[in-house]
Ligand code: FES
């Protein structure tokens with residue numbers, strides 16, 4: 047089948063998509079956007095998190111056809127060219143990245159949180175990130191990064 | 204050579220951080236932008252997808268395999284079995300060569316690879332696999348590790364006989380000490396199978412090359428050791444296999460063994476097309492070895508005032524069907540079987556066995572984790588029996604600099620264990636339970652309690668881990684460093700084969716180069732096998748070994764810069780150094796910029812770094828100076844337990860660790876946090892559950908790893924007592940916290956509940972119905 051949707055502001059169309067392919071597969075293998083990760087492909091780790099019409103979803107649980115005509119924003123679409131988004135910047139600065147396989151999903155999830163909630167509490171951050179597994183960091187520096195990004199964002203408002 | 208899309212490339216290291224600073228990771232920006240090329244992100248025009256058919260049975264004979272129908276499936280380009288393995292049919296770590304590349308006539312564990320398919324789409328490959336017809340003769344799996352260790356009548360699992368290794372340790376006279384002991388405590392402990400659960404699945408790309416060889420882009424811990432196994436199996440000379448490390452999504456020991464490397468190469472060589480393989484999570488649970496489960500029996504005797512007189516210990520580690528790292532895991536379990544305690548009389552027997560259970564090998568902590576849970580539990584038991592508190596009993600028996608381990612090895616570097624325990628004890632405690640926010644309670648947002656039935660407990664754990672390889676192994680590393688002026692700036696290029704697996708090695712490589720060469724600009728070349736062996740990213744050894752190699756290579760480059768000084772400046776100076784981009788004489792001050800001295804010159808040096816030699820373990824007494832370096836972490840855990848529901852909330856984890864020298868504080872903290880989290884996982888949630896040799900929970904739905912809700916805030920005290928033999932005095936950091944957090948958490952749960960709890964992970968039913976096993 048043919049699938050067509052907007053990714054990071056660009057209209058993309060791909061052909062010969064097998065009906066069983068996930069949005070994650072189409073992004074990674076057909077659209078040259080492997081930033082969203084494939085750690086479990088069963089909706090348990092959050093490494094594939096993308097925005098679908100502005101709401102974070104696990105791209106591995108969305109059938110490619112379900113994205114037809116909609117808007118997808120991936121981790122590749124967060125930075126403004128070389129200017130990192132404040133969440134991305136904070137992740138690098140705080141040491142929240144080790145192997146980095148969880149990072150794209152966490153960055154999108156944290157980006158959504160601080161869009162929605164000004165100055166989230168620790169409990170709110172933990173709740174928002176509870177669906178994103180990280181095996182390397184023990185989450186301490188991820189929390190630091192989200193706090194820092196939220197504080198910078200609040201200072202900008 | 205055709206290069207795939209998103210092949211790794213040179214990365215400039217940001218900032219100017221030297222040893223002791225915390226510059227940003229060179230790969231950090233790429234990683235947060237989603238642009239870092241992991242081994243599952245590779246792509247090439249015309250590539251095929253490889254898939255692996257695996258055994259559903261833990262033990263069975265393969266009567267016949269029929270691939271005809273699969274091969275005829277449209278879109279399928281190759282179907283391969285063991286008959287198609289071009290060279291040696293077996294591979295394995297430590298020269299054991301006991302693991303078939305593809306099963307030959309029988310399978311010995313569930314998930315054992317049997318056949319390979321290459322097709323134009325992953326789904327086509329999966330459908331073709333369904334059409335491979337296998338006639339099975341299913342056999343009763345051999346899953347009793349104790350019988351495998353002791354019962355000569357128990358059938359053998361494979362050609363190598365049981366036990367895979369028995370390592371005794373004998374010190375003093377345990378029989379006599381048993382007469383003298385005033386207090387005796389015993390314990391039977393069990394550790395379940397833990398999985399590394401790295402997030403980046405096994406994956407990679409094999410590209411057939413014009414010379415008949417193959418280019419492999421893979422995620423591994425040790426390229427050169429992979430190569431030693433891949434080349435003979437492919438029937439190719441090593442020069443024809445070019446390996447490049449692609450982005451590694453975590454490792455933790457699980458990438459020490461081969462997974463898809465030979466398989467993808469076989470498919471690429473057969474089809475003449477690039478072949479990509481990516482395991483999904485289900486397959487990943489079968490695609491790598493796990494942490495050995497352990498059954499342990501301990502008996503300690505002591506004086507009434509808590510001085511341990513003897514230890515009598517038996518440790519059985521189930522390695523599954525093939526050897527993998529079992530031999531060395533047994534060595535660690537035996538040599539560190541009683542941990543960092545001075546005990547005059549010791550009898551340890553550690554066994555590694557073959558069964559049809561899931562294959563086990565390396566995982567962070569490597570044989571020291573299992574024993575640590577047992578010996579630390581024993582210390583608490585002994586404390587209770589002597590009427591002492593857990594910190595005091597440990598301090599009474601603590602090793603220090605000059606003490607001997609069970610192997611007789613003298614601890615040569617500082618080991619302030621008693622002081623570390625004191626520090627851990629004196630750290631401020633977290634505030635008491637606040638039942639107004641249910642999210643702080645065990646059960647969290649599930650609202651299973653409002654605070655009733657919740658009890659708090661505190662526990663301690665100490666772990667000692669060997670850093671670098673042991674038992675006489677010369678696990679050297681190699682680094683190539685090039686210094687030249689690029690765009691007007693002196694630039695150091697660092698090239699090693701060492702695997703960056705997330706730990707931050709690339710960051711400290713740049714710090715070391717800046718420190719030794721006095722330049723700011725450092726570029727990290729992708730790791731590949733066009734430079735010498737770097738050894739494995741295991742045993743917390745890369746800062747020591749590859750850090751050491753980068754250091755000595757830089758020193759050699761620096762000497763050559765100094766040799767240019769008389770050429771450029773017309774006289775010699777005896778007291779040169781490179782600092783802040785300048786060539787400096789201690790007596791004459793700044794002489795010139797490094798750029799001016801270098802001119803057009805390109806200086807390149809390659810150096811090996813070897814650690815001081817160690818010995819093997821005596822086969823009868825276990826004695827020897829077997830370990831390169833020892834590192835320690837002390838944990839204090841605070842938990843809240845809902846004793847009615849068996850739910851545990853770890854409230855805080857505090858860690859005191861001696862890292863010798865902080866090379867990069869952010870990385871050190873990250874390693875302690877992450878290592879502690881994996882120990883927490885083993886304490887309260889992580890286990891591959893196996894029945895009759897079959898895995899019952901191969902998914903992240905059923906195999907749980909800690910989330911951000913499970914991990915408590917951590918308080919760290921990082922000490923820097925230099926190890927004089929190590930580069931900059933550093934000690935490996937990654938593993939010790941994985942040892943000690945598990946027993947600390949379990950001790951805290953015991954403190955809260957008064958239960959025995961002799962098995963990890965502790966499950967709710969162990970707390971609510973303690974009679975259950
Ligand atoms: S890959 Fe989608 S949730 Fe894990």
Ligand code: FES
Nearest residue numbers: 145146180181182
């Ligand atoms: S950094 Fe490796 S999984 Fe999070």
